[in-house]
Amino acid sequence: MLKLQKLTKTYKTGDQALKAVDLDVPSGQVLALIGPSGAGKSTLIRCINRLVEPTSGSVMLGDVDLTKLGAAALRRERRRMGMIFQEYALVERLTVMENVLSGRLGYVGFWRSLTRRYPQSDVDEAFRLLDRVGLVHMADKRADELSGGQRQRVGICRALIQNPALLLVDEPTASLDPKTSRQIMRLICELCAERGLAAIINIHDVALAQMFVQRVIGLRFGEIVYDGSPNGLTPDKLTEIYGEEDWEATIENVEGEEVEAAE
Numbered sequence: 001m002l003k004l005q006k007l008t009k010t011y012k013t014g015d016q017a018l019k020a021v022d023l024d025v026p027s028g029q030v031l032a033l034i035g036p037s038g039a040g041k042s043t044l045i046r047c048i049n050r051l052v053e054p055t056s057g058s059v060m061l062g063d064v065d066l067t068k069l070g071a072a073a074l075r076r077e078r079r080r081m082g083m084i085f086q087e088y089a090l091v092e093r094l095t096v097m098e099n100v101l102s103g104r105l106g107y108v109g110f111w112r113s114l115t116r117r118y119p120q121s122d123v124d125e126a127f128r129l130l131d132r133v134g135l136v137h138m139a140d141k142r143a144d145e146l147s148g149g150q151r152q153r154v155g156i157c158r159a160l161i162q163n164p165a166l167l168l169v170d171e172p173t174a175s176l177d178p179k180t181s182r183q184i185m186r187l188i189c190e191l192c193a194e195r196g197l198a199a200i201i202n203i204h205d206v207a208l209a210q211m212f213v214q215r216v217i218g219l220r221f222g223e224i225v226y227d228g229s230p231n232g233l234t235p236d237k238l239t240e241i242y243g244e245e246d247w248e249a250t251i252e253n254v255e256g257e258e259v260e261a262a263e
């Protein structure tokens with residue numbers, strides 16, 4: 001469904017953030033992208049929808065090579081990719097409902113978007129999504145009245161109302177406490193399963209990644225150094241990805257939390 005071929009990004013500064021990355025993501029697969037700071041995780045996610053322009057290589061979404069598209073065609077294809085950000089990127093002075101509906105801006109015509117008049121079917125879908133994430137009672141609240149976890153739920157609804165085939169998720173839990181982080185990861189993974197959505201989740205917290213996804217990609221210096229199941233992330237593998245560290249504590253922690261998550 002998504003296929004990266006020799007995807008390379010060299011910034012103007014000379015930083016080689018991605019070095020010929022090959023990656024295949026089948027429909028409906030949710031994977032976590034882990035790796036140390038500066039490994040290229042954000043760059044990888046942003047090269048897929050070309051928020052960052054790749055230097056070379058291709059990004060195939062189905063049969064379309066996104067790297068070859070002009071501005072108009074790219075705008076159309078971006079509808080198929082929902083993005084969820086660490087900092088939520090909500091419009092503070094707009095309501096929860098308006099923020100969710102802004103996910104439809106890629107679909108409604110220019111004049112309609114200017115006056116923010118959305119079709120009733122979009123409003124109905126927004127209510128359904130807000131209900132699904134437990135926020136329907138907050139629809140009329142302003143975004144700046146929400147907690148971090150609530151904001152991220154709105155961000156999730158805004159991405160899903162686009163009806164994407166792929167979710168690109170950049171550090172969704174970085175600003176959240178551990179319990180809320182777990183709830184948000186669970187919600188994202190459940191929604192992907194319900195909708196048959198593929199997702200790439202850039203996540204710093206290895207234990208959290210291990211709890212919720214079946215496939216983990218480890219990046220280091222712009223290269224994939226691990227591609228496998230969460231159980232295969234042994235201390236040796238983690239050292240390969242992150243460098244020397246005492247990993248026993250992290251791994252034990254995961255085992256403890258798995259029991260808790262299953263309860």
Ligand SMILES: Nc1ncnc2c1ncn2[C@@H]1O[C@H](COP(=O)(O)OP(=O)(O)OP(=O)(O)O)[C@@H](O)[C@H]1O
Nearest residue numbers: 011012013015017036037038039040041042043044
């Ligand atoms: N706009 C930019 N201009 C120049 N270099 C950049 C830019 N953005 C990122 N880089 C460099 O590219 C490399 C990869 O950065 P990137 O942000 O993709 O890593 P990351 O794995 O997401 O890191 P983190 O976990 O800290 O967010 C780093 O060496 C970084 O300094």
